[in-house]
Amino acid sequence: MNHSTTKDGGSTTGPVKGDTPSCNRMEWTKKDEEVKGIVAKLDQMVPNVHFTDIMTTTSAQKSEATLLNNKYFYCVGDPLLVQLDLYNHLGKRKEYGGDFLQARIISSSLNAGASGSITDYRNGTYLVNFTLFWPGNVKVSLMLIHPSEGVSALWAARKKGYGKIAFVGTFLNGTSTVSSDCGYNITVKERCDYLDERDQEAFYCVKPNNVSCDALIRLKTYNEKVTYLTDLEHSLLNRSNIGCNIPQSFGTFRVIACKGKKATVAEGKCGAGMSYPSPSGFVWKNEWYPVFCRVLSFRNLKRIKSCLKRKIIYLLGDSTLRQWMWYITDKIQSFQYFDLHGTGKQKNMMALDMKRNSQIQWKKHSHPFVTVLEYMTADHSYIAREIDNVAGDGDTVVAVSLGHHFRPFPIELFIRRMINIRGAIQRLLVRSPDTKVIIKAENTREIDIDQERFGDFHGYAQYLALKDIFRDLKVCFIDAWDMAIAYGTNLVHPPDHVVGSQIDMFLSYIC
Known part of the structure; x- marks a missing residue:
């Protein structure tokens, strides 16, 4: 630089x-x-709409959810189809789409969950398609995160500057x-x-x-005390107007294992360049099961140690990847942290397992790194430059994840950064095609944060851009966004059992 x-x-x-x-x-x-x-x-x-009265914006309470394929019971693998018809606070049907919705099915007693695939017909009607992946009693959760008017305001505000x-x-x-x-x-x-x-x-x-x-x-x-929203637009971001449940007349569904029917779950190994459907998997008994490959469980310490033998692992990005490092080094205590000097919580980290000749390091991404804690600038650089310095081989792994720190800025900054990273990965795979590259999507986060700066709508836009940028590249993808919805965790730093499922995916790819 x-x-x-x-x-x-x-x-x-x-x-x-x-x-x-x-x-x-x-x-x-x-x-x-x-x-x-x-x-x-x-x-x-994103809808380009304006409003002068909050009563004309989408109301979760006034909206309706209709079950389209009602049965006495369902088989594992069956679809569950729900139509959403959205109305404003005056009870008038919406005539355009663009609402930011979240849909999931849940079996609390089984610690099971999965997201639903949402089709927007752009006229106030939505189709939610769930796959019933497991037997048991299943409930549906349908949430209006932001009305279309709020989405329009957030998108327009994001384009207006870097001043937040x-x-x-x-x-x-x-x-x-x-x-x-x-x-x-x-x-x-x-x-x-x-x-x-x-x-x-x-x-x-x-x-x-x-x-x-x-x-x-x-x-x-x-x-900064900067906003690009009007007072009226801000009123849509009050906590009482975020993440509201859409009423449903149906209750619990009974799902059973039927002869000759099963959920579509692939048995092949997890590898680079696979097709990633939506939803990309489901949670059952607190573990993640992707639908496009067979994930291995690495909760067994001996299996993790065997997988990581001789591996050189570069974790490049934000603190959600630093969680990976903490998780692995906590499980395998033969990893010892090497003092890289530096100060503060955000300093880069390296851990070595001399017995197995293994190395893991985490490096934070470069600007913008948003934190009130001071961090050194000499020990960080753009991820593309870091990847350019990786020699690579069959035992080298590069994992990349960033997004949360980019949410307060115009999305062009994030898109350009990911395109640059893609270019560096392409160069890496030319000189070392056996190097494993993993892209981890960002996850959802707390719903009571400043929505203009850090809300999940901005993260979702980046999630879509990320999948577009890497769609044709032979890399491994960990859909942390879909996993977070399936688990029902809205934390910027997910709990250990969610991180453990991410690690299972990660290790399934590299071993």
Whole structure:
């Protein structure tokens, strides 16, 4: 990454291109077009509607759920079809779609759950298709997370700027330090540009007087008192208007194992480049069962140790991958943490198992890393650059996950980052086709957080973009989004039993 000082405002959302080789300009143009294309696809899914009265927005309580294939009992493997007809608070039928819904089936006594596939007919009617994966008594949960008007407002607000998060940089100045504003929207004349021109990545700081731009040593963030929503739009984001249950006249369904019928669950090994349906699996007895391959259970310590023997594992991204590292090293206590120096909770980590010649390391992704805790800037870089430094072989594993830290910013930032990571993975697989690459989707999170900054609608848009970007690449995919819905966990850091299921998938791919 190039560090430089600029004396003119320049672009604030990407590097200054200047005189560059024509091949770079062609790559930039191609990448820009792909970014625009993915945003356009998302635009088509999001309604562009405005409202002046909250009573005209979608009401979960006024809406209706109708069972389309009512039976006395159902067989394992049968579909369960539910039609949703949505109405506003005045009791008038909605004439357009775009509501952000969540649907799941549950058997609490069996610790079982699965998401439903939702089809939006764009006229206020939705079809929810569940697959009945297990025998027992099954209930349906239908939730309106955001009305279409709220979705429209959130999407429009996300496009309006980078101002919701403020970055504070600490620069070393001799024996003392000085703080300065940093971020994506720094327009002062004396500015430090931190540019990756190849990948069109950029970050900026206000240059402190008589201090080198190279002296940036730490960063932290805080939430700015900035909103791109009106007071009326904010009223849709009150907790009482988020995640409301849609009434249903039907109750519990009886599902039995019928002769000659079973759920569609594949028996083949989990591998790269597979097709990932929706839903991608189900939870039963608190364990995850994908429908496209046979996951192995790695709750047995001997099996985990055997799987990880001689493995070099790079976990690159956010703290949901750091949970993987904690989970594995807690299970296999022969892993010992190696002191990489650095300070604070966000420092990079490495653990070694000398007996089995195994290594695991977690590295945080580069800007934007949103945290009130200061972290070192010298020990992190863009994930694409990290992957470019991986030699790779049949015992090397690269796992990538990021998303939560990008939710407060225009989605182009996330899309461009993932395209750059895809390019690095393609280069890795050319020089080392046996290297295992795992992409973990982000998961849902708490429903009572600041929805404009961190709400799940933003995460869902990124989830769709992620699947689009990697759809043709021979990588392994862990659908943490679908898993979170099936488990019914809405925590940015899922509990151990959910992380354990993610690890089972991870180890099934690499072993």
